[in-house]
Amino acid sequence: MIHSSRYLNNPVMIELLTLTVENTVLAKQEGLLKKFKLTTSKMHLSDSRGVIQNYDTxxxxxxxxxHLRLDFYVKRRRHVLDTLELELLKMDNKVRLIVDVVKEEDAAEITVAWDIDGEKPVQNSEEEEGQHGNNGAENGAGKKARRQASKNPRKPNKKDQAVSKVSNISLSSMQTEIVPATVVKPKGRGGPKKAKDDRDDDDNFDIPDLREHLAKHNTDSSPDHSISAEARRHQSKGQKSVLRALLRFVIVEKKKNMGRKFFVGGNWKCNGTTEEVNKIVSTLNAGAVPSQDVxxxxxxxxxxxxxxxxxxxRPEFHVAAQNCWVKKGGAFTGEISAEMLVNLSIPWVIIGHSERRLILNESNEFVADKVAYALSLGLKVIACIGETLEQREAGSTVAVVAEQTKAIAAKISNWTDVVLAYEPVWAIGTGKVATPAQAQEVHSELRKWLQANVSPDVAASTRIIYGGSVTAANSNELAAQPDVDGFLVxxxxLKPEFIDIIKSAExxxxA
Ligand SMILES: O=C[C@H](O)COP(=O)(O)O
Incomplete structure (x- = not known):
């Protein structure tokens, strides 16, 4: 029966046996535990005080x-919490330091002057000094002039320009490459510690522009020859720190702006009785879901x-209407106005669902007008777009969704309260879900369209969610796509699996 000792930890305790079929039957009859003496009524162990005791069961x-284990669990939990709190404190301090440094006007001015004026950096090596024959007074004047230039009212928005210059860096590099190791990390997720030196810091900036900036400042920009080389190096280091702090601050802010919180919408469409609605609400209220931060x-x-x-x-879940009228309410039988939704404190509205576009002939322009009107009243909008099967097969998917988005973009100027729902018509209610790659491709094209036609900020911050036969079985894979920011389900x-779909935000x- 036991053929080998390789699976067992303690060879000393092993008795190797080979049982015939007949003996196996006998052993089973006798009882395997008893036969192989696998039970004992005598258990001798050190008790919690270290004294040997006999336990019967x-x-x-x-x-x-x-109780002993419980005490240890409590202590371990306390220790883990303390460690995380300490990490959090350290990160908070880092952020405060960066913010404080950036707030120092003079320092910021110097940095901005470097970055914006497009001047050639002042060289500091002995060789360069010799070549140019600069003297301390000239350089000091030059420095003053530059400071003056940065205060020149004809260039009032230098700091803004600095920010916007960094803002225009390619989105993909912003998203994937440039976060310095020392920027704020999500609470409780401390990364590996890294030995810090200047080189490490520089290496954290992977944007060509930023590298260029730092390369410039690797030369000593202090023109004051009345101070020693050592002092100049010291000064330069301080200035480099300020530059780094400013750039990090901008990057962290930029990252924050791009933070697209996962969004899961449940469109119940024209379904439900009071009883059924109560049942769905009970299920939702009882479901364990990720926090509102997620x-x-x-x-x-x-x-x-x-x-x-x-x-x-439950209060952390919000409600949306499935439509609203295109303008102020009045003599429009059967319609529900945006004003009514506001009056009932309904924060969201779905507009342009394909079922309305196709069955009720809502045009791109009509949908766009509704979006604009709802937004103007302070409602948040889930704006739906998507191609039919025919359009997909004709290869015009991107053109169709771009056209639908263009109509909306022409009517609105603020995208903060818009969630774009890409819902391929052929996937709605058909059980034929878009593959993760298909969804990602269209979402990515939409983001590119927004970047080129609206703004990089809107492209980076607008949530593009997917709808069309989303279930608990496919939501995780879809959610893993970089440009899929959630779902319209x-x-x-209408089913308990909605809770699992919400959990795919994890x-x-x-990621
Ligand atoms: O608004 C939701 C979409 O129409 C998707 O519906 P579905 O999940 O039943 O396919």
Whole structure:
């Protein structure tokens, strides 16, 4: 029966046996535990005080050690929390230091003057000094002139320009490459510690522009020859630190702006009775989901159930209407106005769903007008776009969604309250979900379109969510795509699996 000792830890305790089929049957009859003496009524162990004791049952052992283990668990938890708090404190301090340094006007001015004036940096090596024959007075004057130049009212927005210069760095490099090792990390996720020196710092900047800046400042920009080379090096180092601090600050701010919180919308469409709605709400209220820092959840019941859902739903989930009228309410039988939604404190509205575009013939322009009007009243909008199967097969997917987005872009100037929902019509309610690659491709094209036609900031910060046969079985893989910022879920939002779809936000968090 036991053929080899290689699976067992303690060869001394092993008795190698080979049982015939007949003996195996006999052993089973006798009872394997008894036959192989695998039970014992005598258990001798050191108790929690280290004194040998005899225990008659495993339960007695558990009772003896339960409190001891609990104490250790509590201590370990405390230790982990203390460690994380310490890390958090260190990170907070780093952020404060950077912010404080940046706030020092003079320092910022010097840095901005370097970055913006487009001047050739003042060279500092002995060789350069010799070649140019500069003297201290001239350089001091030059420095003063540069400072003056930075204060020149004809160039009032230098700091802004510095920021916007950094803002224009390619999005992909901003997103994936340039975060210095010392920028703020999410709470509780301390990265490996890195020995710090100047070179390390420089290496943290992978944007060509920034590297250029730092390369410039590797030369001593202090023109004051009345101070020693050592003092100049010291001064230069201080200035480099200021530059680094400013650039880091800008990058951290930039990253913050780009932070697209995962968004999961549940579109209940034209479904539900009061009982069914109550049941769905109960399921949602009981579900364990990631925190609001990680995911924003909005459910969209039919109009008539909005007040019920709004009052009974857990407060961190929000509600959306499924449509609203294109302008101020009035004699428009059957319509619900944006003003009414505002009056009922409904924060979100879905506009331009393909079922309305196709069945009710809502045009791109009409949808765009609705988006603009809803936004103007302070509503947040989930604006839907997507191609039909015919359009996809004709190879015009990107052109179609670009055209739909263009109509919206022509009518609005602020995208902060817009979530763009890409919903290929052929995937809606068909069980035929877009592959993660298909979804990513269109989302990425949409982001490029926004970058080229609206602004890099809007492209970087607007959430583009996917809709069309999303289920708990495919949501994780879809969520892992870099440009998929969440979902608009139809059928599955009426089922308990919606909770699992919400949980796919964790995939993004851990990416
Ligand atoms: O608004 C949601 C979409 O129409 C997706 O619906 P579905 O998940 O039932 O395919």
């Amino acid at each position: 495993p339960e007695e052992v558990l009772e003896e050690f339960f 995911v924003e959840v909005v459910v969209s019941p039919p109009f008539v159930f909005l007040p019920l859902v709004k009052t009974s739903l 139809g059928g599955a939002s 995939v993004k968090k851990n």
